[in-house]
Amino acid sequence: MSIVECKDVKKAYRQDHLFVQALGGITVTVARGAFVAIAGPSGSGKTTLLNLIGGLDTADSGRITVDEKTVTSMRQSELAVLRLYKIGFVFQSYNLIPVLSALENVEYVMLLQGVPQRERRERACSILDEVGLKEMYHRRPAELSGGQQQRVAVARAIVSNPSIVLADEPTANLDSKTGKELLQLMEKMNEEREITFIFSTHDQMVMDYARRLIILRDGLVTDDRSRDP
C-alpha cells in the first residue's frame, strides 16, 4: 500500500522572462514505511518535489496523493491542516523557533494541534529522550550544536506520529559523523514507529543509508532502485 503517489507531476517557475521546468512529469509511488532518498545534482528538482508532496507549493499539473488524500486539489487551509497533522518537516537549517527551548519547540506543534498541556509535556520529553537530548530540554536552539538542532527538528517532526516525514537535505550542514548519527536516528524512528521518511541529499553516505534511491536529473526521474532487504 502506498503512502505517496505522484502522477505526471509538472512544475515550472518563471524567473523574469525565463521559464524553468523544475519538474517535467514525475511519476513515483512511495510505500508506507519506506525510507527513501531523492538524489540528483543541484537544480534537478529535489526541493521542488518535496515541497509539492508536502503541500508547501502547488503543482502545475499532475496528481499527488498523500495518505489517500489528494494534495493537488486542496485549498490552502486544507493543506495547512494536512501539514499540521499528517506531515513532519525537517529542513536543512533554521528549523527551530529561536526564542523557544528544545522542549518548547517540540511542544509548540502539539499546541497548534490542540493536544492538552500535560500530554504535550510528556510526549515532548519522551521524544527528546529518544533522540538523545535528555539533558537539553531547556536549551535554546542557539545553545545547541547543529546536529542537536536537527535532532530536535526530527523529534518535532515525528512527535505527533505523522504519515510521512519530508526532510530536505537534513544533513547538508552537518559534518559526516554527525550526519551519520542523524541518519541512524531517522532510520531507528522509521523502523520503530513505521513512519515513512523521504529525504533529499547530495551525499553518497546518506544515499547508502536509504533503502530506496530515486535519482532526479533536470526534473525527471532517471533512476529508481531499491536495496535488497
Add this chain to the structure above:
Amino acid sequence: MHLQLAWRNIWRNPRRTTIITIAVVVGVWSMLVVGALDRGMIDQMVRNAIATLTGDIQIHHDGYRSDPVIENSIADPKDVHNALARHLPEGSFWTARVRVNAIVSNARYSTGVTLVGIDPESEARVSFIKTAVVDGHYLASDDTTGILVGRALVDKFETKVGHKLVLMSQDTEREIASRAFRITGTFRAELEATERQFVFVNKAAAQEMLKAGNGISEVSLFLPDHETVDMVRDKLKASLPPAYEVETWRELLPIITAYLSIMDSWIFIWYLVVFIAMGFGIVNTMLMAVFERIREFGLLTALGMKPWWIIKGVLLEAFFLLIMGMAVGNAFGFASVFILNRTGIDLSALGAGAEYVGLPRVIYPTVYIQDVITANVVVFVLGLLITIYPAAKASRFTPVEALAHI
C-alpha cells in the same frame, strides 16, 4: 505558550522594543498632560468668570442684557427678594448690583468703564472683589463716596489710593449724572482687562447718582452645589413674573460655554494627532520586526500554522508593547499632572499675549477621568488596529519563499 512566545519575541531586539515603548510612553504622556492643561485652563476660566461677577445664576429685568442701561433695571426688587427667599438652597448667597456703563476721569485721563454699585457685605460672599483688594481697603457699607478701582486703571491714570475720580453716566431721566468719588482701595484680578473695566462703589451711592431709587440691574447668586444651577434656575424662573430673565453662567458666558462644548472634540483631535505620529513609529518598527523574521513565519506556516494564528501572534506582541508603554505613560502623565497641579503653571511671563486670548494667569492642570479613558482606548484600539497591517504581512509569507530567504 503563545504569551511566552510573544513576550520573548519582543525582547529579541531590546533596543527596538525600548524605542516603541518610549514612543507609546511619550504619546500617552503628552495626551494626558495636554488634555489636563486644556481642562485646567478652561476650568480656571469658568471659575474666574463665575467669581469675577457672573455668579452661578443672574436675574435681570427683561431687555437689560441686550441694552444694559439703567432704564432696563429692576425698579422694585421685592418680587426677586421673595422668590430668592423661597427657592434658594441652604448655603447659597446672593447680592444685588447696579451696573451701568460710565466714564471715569481725573485731571489727565478719562476712559469708559463699567460702574458697579454693590452692597459690600453681601457682595463679599458672592464675588472675588473683597479678597482682591491689594492697596487701601474694601468699601465700607456706609462709605458713599468711596470707590474701588483696578490696579491697571490706577496705573494708567497715574493716581493712587486717596485721590479723587469723577464718574459720569446717564441717569433714569436720561440726563448726564456725575459724581466725585475717592479711591479707597485698588484690586487685582485674574485678567488685566477686568482691572481696567470695573469700578466699584456703594450701591446706595450709585442709585442716588442715577436717580434709580431702589432699582437694581442684576442679582447674582452663588450656589453651594454648582450641579444644581439648572434646577434652581427653573424654580426661580417659575416663581418670577415673565418680565424677569433668569440665566445660568452657561447662558451668561456664551464664549466659555462654546469652548467647553468643543473641548471634548478638541481633545479627541489632539489624541488622534499624537496617535498618528506614534502610529507611524509603531507600524514601521513592527514591519521591521516582521521582515527580520520572514524565515520564521515561513517555518510556522510550513508546520501548519494558519495565517490567523500568525496574525494573532504579531498582535500579541503589539499588545505587550502597548500595555507596557501605556502603563509607564499613564504613570508619568499622572505624576506630571500631579506635580503641575501642586505648583500651577504660571503664564504671567507670557504677559499680555496670553491675556489677550483670555488665558488665566496660572493654570492648574486637571485630569478628567473620561480623558484618561479616551486616551488609553485610542492608543490601545488604534494601536492594535494598525498592527494588523504588519501582522497580515507576516501571515502572507509563503513557506517556499520564506525558506529560500536567508
